Amino acid sequence: MRGLVAVHVPALALAGCRLYAGESAWLRCLRTGDRDVHAWVAGTPVDGPRPRPAVRISYRLAEPGFRRRYTGAVITSANVI
Template sequence: MAEVYRHRPRGLWSVRECGRVVGHREAIALVGVILRASEAARLRCLRTGARDVHAWAAGTVADLPRPEGARRLLYRIQEPGFRVEGAVVTRAAAAWFEADGSAWCEGGEG
């Protein structure tokens, strides 16, 4: 299982396996996605201004094109959790992390 998060200074997606970064990709797709965001770390970052990895997606790397019906997946430090159309989601059937920094998902659920 791979974990994916945005590496903002590099403008790439970091790919982590077993707790170690194994590479960086411009774009990547995952299936069987679990979205994780530490609320305690998010609040600490807001309080201190520090930047750390406290939100990521975990799943199996796949070679899938993004379908037309995929919905935009958002994470903002100002509010808890990953969101699709305003609703918090914790799982998705598939997710696409694009070169422009956007993220999309299919089958998101809370």
């Protein structure tokens, strides 16, 4: 089901994460102000509570890259988020 929204949830944990962000689309969104899907995380959903090594991340158009939610450190890969 690549590219299709399967379900909406308020929060989830993913293992084996791959982070994607398209730079040219990001720059276009900054320039035009349009909203576009240009960044996402792909991984395997984890059953049960969030694993201990998991970190919370966020993505904001104004700041390039995925970042740790509370420290702002840039994340380029993650085993569990």
